[in-house]
Amino acid sequence: MRYAILLMGAPYSDQASHSALRFARALLARGHRLEAVFFYHDGVYNAARLSAPPQDEPHLTDGWVALHETHGVALQVCIAAALRRGLMDEREAARHGKAGHSVEAPFELTGVGQLVDLSQRCDRLVTFGP
Amino acid sequence: MKLHIVNRSPASHRVHEQALAAMGPEDRLLLIEDGVQGGLPQLVRHFEAIAGRLYAQREDLEARGLLGRCDGSVQVVDVDGFVQLTEQAEHTLSWY
Numbered sequence: 001m002r003y004a005i006l007l008m009g010a011p012y013s014d015q016a017s018h019s020a021l022r023f024a025r026a027l028l029a030r031g032h033r034l035e036a037v038f039f040y041h042d043g044v045y046n047a048a049r050l051s052a053p054p055q056d057e058p059h060l061t062d063g064w065v066a067l068h069e070t071h072g073v074a075l076q077v078c079i080a081a082a083l084r085r086g087l088m089d090e091r092e093a094a095r096h097g098k099a100g101h102s103v104e105a106p107f108e109l110t111g112v113g114q115l116v117d118l119s120q121r122c123d124r125l126v127t128f129g130p
Numbered sequence: 131m132k133l134h135i136v137n138r139s140p141a142s143h144r145v146h147e148q149a150l151a152a153m154g155p156e157d158r159l160l161l162i163e164d165g166v167q168g169g170l171p172q173l174v175r176h177f178e179a180i181a182g183r184l185y186a187q188r189e190d191l192e193a194r195g196l197l198g199r200c201d202g203s204v205q206v207v208d209v210d211g212f213v214q215l216t217e218q219a220e221h222t223l224s225w226y
Contacts, residue, residue, distance in 0.1 A: 001217065015137070015163045015190075016226075022189065026209040027216075124216050129137065129226030 002033045004118040009130035010042035011060045012053065017046055020128040021063050028071050035122050036074035037064060038115045039107075042130060044082040047075065047107040068106040076118075079109040131156045133219035137226050139167035140176040149225040150179060160207070160215055161186040169200035187212055 005024055009016025024034055039046050051061045067073040082088060086102060089109055093101040103109060119125045134149045134157060146168060149159060159180055161168050168176060169186040177184045181203055188208040191197045200206060207215065216222050 003216075019137075019162060019190075022209050023212060027213045030210065030213050032213070124222065126135075126216055126222050127224035129224050 001123040002035050002121070003027050003124045003126065004035050004122040005037045006115065006125060006127040007037055007039050007043040007046065008041040009128060010045045011051070013042065014130045016043070016128040016130055017060050018058065021058075021060060021067075023126065023128070024067055024073070028067070034067070034071060034073045036076050036114075036118055037067075038118060039075070039077045039081075040112070040115065041078075041081055042085075043128075044077050044085055044087050047077045047082070047087060047103050049102055049104045049107075065106060075107045076110045076114050077103060077107050078112055078115070080112070082109055131158065131219050133157070133215050133222045134159045135222060135224045136161055136165040136168070137163040137224070139164045140173050141167055145225045146176055149223075150177070152223070153180060158183045158185060158215060158219065160212060161190075161204075162212075163187075163190050164194075166190045166194065166196060166200075169204040169206075170196065171199075171201045174201040174203065185211070185215065 005020050007020045011017040028034055046060055053059055064075055068075055088101055089103045090101045136146050136149050138145045140146045166186045185205045185207050186200055188206050
């Protein structure tokens with residue numbers, strides 16, 4: 001089956017990101033396809049490229065990147081939710097006159113229309129809220 | 131059949147009431163995160179109406195030291211079982 005995950009909880013604030021990552025790994029292990037994880041609301045903080053948790057704690061951002069690298073999972077970040085939280089890639093940083101950027105590939109800034117698209121073309125969409 | 135997912139404890143939140151109100155006769159409810167407290171004998175009464183269709187995630191019970199403490203009516207599933215429940219359901223709805 002084709003799955004998509006909608007993640008709306010901030011990393012390290014609540015359990016949503018950990019639950020979503022565990023669910024993602026489990027569904028892939030069962031042979032399903034995970035088309036994308038859509039990061040929305042405070043979930044966009046999962047895409048912060050500068051996140052540096054203590055080494056003995058799970059690194060959520062790296063966890064998502066690993067899913068992209070090993071299973072081709074698209075990591076889609078709602079651009080409207082991201083920009084207002086200071087999360088932007090190089091292109092948006094230049095556009096807004098910011099000195100640095102906080103999001104990089106394989107995370108991609110995208111519109112909420114992508115979420116609608118995922119909900120239509122995937123067999124299952126599972127939401128993890130805060 | 132739809133799968134409803136609740137991540138709040140009935141001891142501190144009332145979101146489970148909304149989930150229960152929205153459930154059809156075949157729907158199932160999975161407790162995750164703090165929601166697994168709802169499977170304890172002293173709280174499971176909140177889910178009387180869906181006896182036999184109530185599940186709790188093993189990993190979240192274990193993380194809270196609650197493994198083995200659920201009421202006998204609760205079906206404990208691991209994350210693999212969570213995925214299986216989503217396979218069997220035509221939709222999933224998360225309540226938080």
